[in-house]
Amino acid sequence: MxxxxxxxxxxxxWSILIVLYPFITGLVAGAFVVSSLYHVFNIKAxxxxxxxxxxxxxxxxxxxxxxxxxxxGRPERGFQIFLTPNPTSAMAGFGYIWLFYLIxxxxxxxxxxxxxxVFYARTRGIRGLVCRFATLGVTEIxxxxxxxxxxxxxxLAGVGIPSAAMLHGYVGFLFGAIKANPWWxxxxxxxIFLLSAIVSGIALLIVMYIVxxxxxxxxxxxxxxxxxxxxxxxxxxIDLAIEGLEVLSMAYEAEESxxxxxxxxxxxxxxxxxxxxxxxxxLIPLMILGYLALSSGMKAExxxxxxxxxxxxxxxxxxxxxxxxxIGGQEISKSMRGFVTYTPPIGGREGVAAAxxxxxxxxxxxxxxxxxxxxxxxxxxxxxxxxxxxxxxGTAAWETASALQGDVWDRRAR
Amino acid sequence: xxxxxxxxxxxxxxxxxxxxxxxxxxxxLPGEGGTDNADAEGDADWxxxxxxxxxxxxxxxxxxxxxxxxxxxxxxxxxxxxxxPSCNRTWVERYRFLKDDEVLVDxxxxxxxxxxxxxxxxxxxxxxxxxxxxxxxxxxxxxxxxGGEVDSNKIEKSFFVPKLCNQCDNSPCSQVCPVGxxxxxxxxxxxxxxxxxxxxxxxxxxxxxxxxYLVPKGKVTxxxxxxxxxxxxxxxxxITKGMKPACVEACPVGARVFGDLNDPESEVSKIxxxxxxxxxxxxxxxxxxxKYVGLDEAVK
Numbered sequence: 001m002x003x004x005x006x007x008x009x010x011x012x013x014w015s016i017l018i019v020l021y022p023f024i025t026g027l028v029a030g031a032f033v034v035s036s037l038y039h040v041f042n043i044k045a046x047x048x049x050x051x052x053x054x055x056x057x058x059x060x061x062x063x064x065x066x067x068x069x070x071x072x073g074r075p076e077r078g079f080q081i082f083l084t085p086n087p088t089s090a091m092a093g094f095g096y097i098w099l100f101y102l103i104x105x106x107x108x109x110x111x112x113x114x115x116x117x118v119f120y121a122r123t124r125g126i127r128g129l130v131c132r133f134a135t136l137g138v139t140e141i142x143x144x145x146x147x148x149x150x151x152x153x154x155x156l157a158g159v160g161i162p163s164a165a166m167l168h169g170y171v172g173f174l175f176g177a178i179k180a181n182p183w184w185x186x187x188x189x190x191x192i193f194l195l196s197a198i199v200s201g202i203a204l205l206i207v208m209y210i211v212x213x214x215x216x217x218x219x220x221x222x223x224x225x226x227x228x229x230x231x232x233x234x235x236x237x238i239d240l241a242i243e244g245l246e247v248l249s250m251a252y253e254a255e256e257s258x259x260x261x262x263x264x265x266x267x268x269x270x271x272x273x274x275x276x277x278x279x280x281x282x283l284i285p286l287m288i289l290g291y292l293a294l295s296s297g298m299k300a301e302x303x304x305x306x307x308x309x310x311x312x313x314x315x316x317x318x319x320x321x322x323x324x325x326x327i328g329g330q331e332i333s334k335s336m337r338g339f340v341t342y343t344p345p346i347g348g349r350e351g352v353a354a355a356x357x358x359x360x361x362x363x364x365x366x367x368x369x370x371x372x373x374x375x376x377x378x379x380x381x382x383x384x385x386x387x388x389x390x391x392x393x394g395t396a397a398w399e400t401a402s403a404l405q406g407d408v409w410d411r412r413a414r
Numbered sequence: 415x416x417x418x419x420x421x422x423x424x425x426x427x428x429x430x431x432x433x434x435x436x437x438x439x440x441x442x443l444p445g446e447g448g449t450d451n452a453d454a455e456g457d458a459d460w461x462x463x464x465x466x467x468x469x470x471x472x473x474x475x476x477x478x479x480x481x482x483x484x485x486x487x488x489x490x491x492x493x494x495x496x497x498x499p500s501c502n503r504t505w506v507e508r509y510r511f512l513k514d515d516e517v518l519v520d521x522x523x524x525x526x527x528x529x530x531x532x533x534x535x536x537x538x539x540x541x542x543x544x545x546x547x548x549x550x551x552x553x554x555x556x557x558x559x560x561g562g563e564v565d566s567n568k569i570e571k572s573f574f575v576p577k578l579c580n581q582c583d584n585s586p587c588s589q590v591c592p593v594g595x596x597x598x599x600x601x602x603x604x605x606x607x608x609x610x611x612x613x614x615x616x617x618x619x620x621x622x623x624x625x626x627y628l629v630p631k632g633k634v635t636x637x638x639x640x641x642x643x644x645x646x647x648x649x650x651x652x653i654t655k656g657m658k659p660a661c662v663e664a665c666p667v668g669a670r671v672f673g674d675l676n677d678p679e680s681e682v683s684k685i686x687x688x689x690x691x692x693x694x695x696x697x698x699x700x701x702x703x704x705k706y707v708g709l710d711e712a713v714k
Contacts, residue, residue, distance in 0.1 A: 004507075004519035006577075006624030010500035013615040013628065073613015073628055073641030080593045080612055091592035091616050179698055180586060180622035334624045336714050337519055 003338025012330045012342040015350040016323075017071040020358055022171045022193060023322040024064045027362075029168040029194070030201010031057040032105065032160055037231065039112075039157035045227040049209050052375040053201075054109050056208065059366040061102055067358045068094075070349060090174050101167050108156045110134070111149050115141055119379040120372070122387060127372050134372075141384055168197040175325060182257030182336075183264060183329040188246045195239035200318035202232045206311035210304055216376070222300040226292075229307050233289035236314065240282045243321075260336045268339050269328045272320045281317010285310045451606045451635060451644050463654040465601035469675040470648060470703070471682040472659075473691070474576050477708040478669035481506055481574035483525040488664035490526060492649060496633045499523045503625075503646035504578040504661050509712055511570045517712050518564065525574075575713050576670060578661065579604065579625045579646035580694065580702030587617035587626065587645075596643075602703060603650050608635050611642035618643060622695050623702075648672070 031053045037043045038050035069078045085092035110117070118141050121131040169190035175181075176189025206228050213220045247265075250258055265273050288310045292303065331339045345351040489495060489504045506525030510518040522529065585604050588596045595610035596617055618626045626645045634640045649659035653672070657663075662672045673680035685691075691705035695714060706713075 004521070007502045007505045007521050007524040008500055008618075008624050008627040013618050068614075071614075073615070073643070074611065077593075077610075077612040080610065084593050084610070086591055086594040088589045089592040089594075089616070090590060091614065094592070174616075178586075178590075178619055180620055330619070334622055334714075335519070337517075 002341070003333070004335050005333035005338040005340055006335050009333050009335075009340055012327065012340060014326055014330060015071065015342075016327075016344040016352065016355045017067040017350050017358070019319075019322050019326045020067040020355055021064065022168075022175075022326065023200070023319055024060050024067070024358075024362070025168055025171050026193065026197030026200045026318065026322070027204050028057045028060045028064065028101075028105075028201070029164040029197040030199065030203075031060070031205060032164045032201070033198050034202055034205050034228070034231075035108075036157040036161050036164075039153055040161065043227060045221075045223045048221045048224045048376075049205050049228070051112050051378070052209065052212075053205050054105065054112060055366055055369045055373075055375055056205065056362075057201075058105050058109055059362040059369060061098075061105055062365055063358060063362045065094075065098060066361070067355075070354065070358075090170075090177050093170065094174075097167055097170055101163055104156060104160055104163055108153060108160065110136075111153050111156065113373045113375075114138075114149055115146065115381050115384040116373045116378055119384045119387060130372055141381075143381070143385070146381055164197075165194055169194045175329065178329075180334055181329050181332065182250075182255075182261055183332055184325070186246055186250075188242060192239070192243055192246065195235060195242060196318050196321055198235045199232065199239050200315055202228055202235065203311040203314035203318070206232065206307055207315060210308045210311075218376070220300075220304050222303065225304055225307050229289055229292055229310075232311065232314065233286070233293055236282065236286055236289065240286060243282075257336060260332045264328055264332050264339065268331050268341070269324050273324045273328070276320035277317050277324055280313055281320055282314075285314045285317070451608050451637070451647055465599055465654075467676065468601040470581070470601055470603065470653060471673060471675045471686070472578070472581075472648060472704045473671040473682050473685050473689075473707060474578075474704060475669045475671070475707040476573055476575050476710070476713075478667045479506065479574040479576055480667055480669075481508055481525065481529050482666065483528045484664040484666060485576060485661035485670060486524045486526040488660040489646070492652075492660035493647075494636045495644070496630055498630050498633070501627045501630065501633075501644070503644070504576065507575045507577060507713070508572065509575065509710065510564060510572040511712070512564065512568050513570050514568075519712075573708075573710065575706075575709070576661075577623065577625075577694075578704060579648065580623060580700065580704045581648060583701035583703065584699060586620040586622065586698075586700060590616045590620040592616060599650075603648055604645070605647055605650060606643055606645060608637055608639040608642045608644070611639070613641045613643065615643065621645075622698050622700060 034046060035050050035053040035057065038046040069075050072078050081092060082095045085095070117131045117134045118139055119131075120127050121135050121139060122128070123131075172190035172193030175184040175193075176186055178184045206225060209228075210220055210225065250261060288306060292298070292306060292310075298306075327342055331342065333339060344355070347353055483506055486502065486505050489502075490497060493503055495501055495503050502524040504524075505521050507519060507521045508525070508529050512518065520529075581602060581604050583602065585596075585598060588598050588604055591597075592614060593610055593612055595607045595612070596604060597607065598604050613628065615628060618628065626643050628643055629635055629640055631640075635642065635644055649657070649661075652659060658672050659670075662670045671681050671685060673682035675683055675686075677683060685707070686705065689707050691707055692709040693702040693705060694709075695702075
């Protein structure tokens with residue numbers, strides 16, 4: 001503690017777990033936007049990451065509410081937010097917006113991966129079993145079916161863009177609407193959150209795509225990485241400009257609260273703000289991405305390495321931004337005369353270890369999803385269509401035995 | 415009509431049964447009914463009280479406050495507020511203006527033991543036990559700057575400012591509560607239904623005055639709840655029975671005045687009729703109901 005803080009402000013109320021919440025939902029929104037760039041805006045170069053980005057979005061979306069839930073003083077009452085929402089509360093909408101988005105992403109994943117699900121439903125083992133459930137009884141697929149699917153996907157991906165903007169703009173609004181806090185209270189907050197969300201999502205996909213390709217021993221699609229890097233450059237530039245404008249106008253207007261805000265930036269969070277968020281996470285990547293976009297003669301291999309490193313910096317920078325907003329905002333005492341300091345504990349329900357666990361969980365979910373419906377080396381539609389259908393002939397006894405083993409569809413596919 | 419009578423009746427029965435199920439569930443689920451943080455004694459009988467007949471007001475005369483901290487201590491005792499320094503329904507701040515334009519502000523332990531010299535002998539008694547003499551007066555009534563932690567020659571002026579919940583007319587805390595646990599009564603007091611509070615602490619973020627705290631680990635509210643938010647209620651359990659809030663009762667100099675604006679003869683009505691008053695952070699538009707006499711611009 002530094003200076004005078006109100007007696008009840010002894011410690012920070014929203015811990016590192018609440019830093020994760022906007023970070024994770026941001027990645028969801030960003031990943032979804034990438035898939036929509038392919039599905040709605042027909043940016044063909046993004047094909048290698050289009051379906052993967054949907055699985056990434058779903059994995060992170062499933063984890064998003066967990067960190068919030070774990071942070072509640074009474075976690076067992078968390079569901080009340082669905083049952084008795086207060087219409088004037090910005091937070092009360094969270095459950096509904098999240099649920100809506102979950103349904104949207106799940107349905108889109110299902111539609112995009114429908115041929116795969118049908119294909120794997122005819123195989124043995126756990127995957128076959130899961131996919132047989134996942135077909136929802138629709139085990140046949142034809143060219144015409146697929147055309148209907150494609151149209152639906154386009155609609156959902158289109159609806160998904162404003163929804164992603166809602167989901168994350170809304171998270172920004174949660175903070176931006178708190179007039180008691182000068183570091184949060186700005187109408188620009190939803191815009192800043194949204195832009196940084198898209199930035200972090202694209203950057204994460206660059207990292208994941210390159211790392212996964214290396215792990216699988218497959219070549220990295222240069223065109224895809226190049227396109228992602230260009231989009232990242234564009235969004236990062238706008239994001240940085242808006243964030244800069246926000247601080248600039250606060251400094252220029254120099255209202256009463258500016259004293260506290262400038263002290264926060266220069267004395268409380270200078271390393272995470274100027275060092276990580278602005279310098280390492282925004283300015284340096286901006287320059288590198290600018291260089292990558294302009295230079296033409298670079299070797300693909302070098303380009304990939306540089307892009308990987310830059311994208312990783314951007315992801316870290318956005319995490320620092322979430323930290324600086326959530327934790328930084330709470331460090332300013334509402335007395336405007338002092339600061340509260342926060343160092344997260346390592347253990348405990350709200351410690352660094354728990355936060356790391358919540359950050360690893362989406363990757364675990366992702367790897368599980370990938371083991372069922374891998375977004376790469378996908379079966380061709382013709383193969384699925386020509387794949388033998390379950391046999392209805394044969395002896396009754398054999399059928400019964402096979403059905404008991406759960407592999408009646410499997411017989412001819414072998 | 416496309417809908418047959420038979421179908422309509424069937425639908426109606428289903429709807430009635432469905433809503434019955436929902437309402438039964440609502441009773442079983444946590445948060446329905448229950449007690450709020452005004453019910454400090456757990457035996458509140460509201461039958462004789464008509465909230466719509468009252469318009470409560472609170473006036474703090476900063477010119478009178480001597481910083482004894484009895485109000486803050488009385489509050490802790492009356493409302494079973496945990497003795498932790500970070501749990502306060504009310505507190506007293508000390509402002510000292512030095513001649514070189516510096517302003518020193520402090521409120522050690524919310525001022526429950528008055529003001530002392532942090533470098534001097536430890537005077538703070540967290541659990542009050544024998545700190546009152548046989549006359550019921552505190553043994554220790556500190557004076558501003560007693561102990562000389564700042565050279566008194568350097569001090570230009572100093573004063574105390576008691577703080578308590580403003581019971582804002584336009585209260586940000588009840589606005590942001592996601593489950594409606596914080597709400598405003600018809601007589602204008604903002605209360606927390608601690609059977610409903612989920613402990614998200616959005617209200618703590620939203621209150622510009624730092625009036626709210628989370629009940630610390632291992633502690634419970636008088637109604638037995640842990641992990642929930644608590645705040646000043648202007649002693650709702652007392653004022654609804656015709657008594658004054660504990661802090662008003664405890665103040666030896668009349669710096670805290672409480673009353674009903676609907677009664678023109680009440681002390682608050684009379685003071686407001688002649689004094690110039692100010693509220694805290696008026697620019698935020700929260701419309702506080704605590705009015706300050708002699709408020710300095712340095713006080714936020």
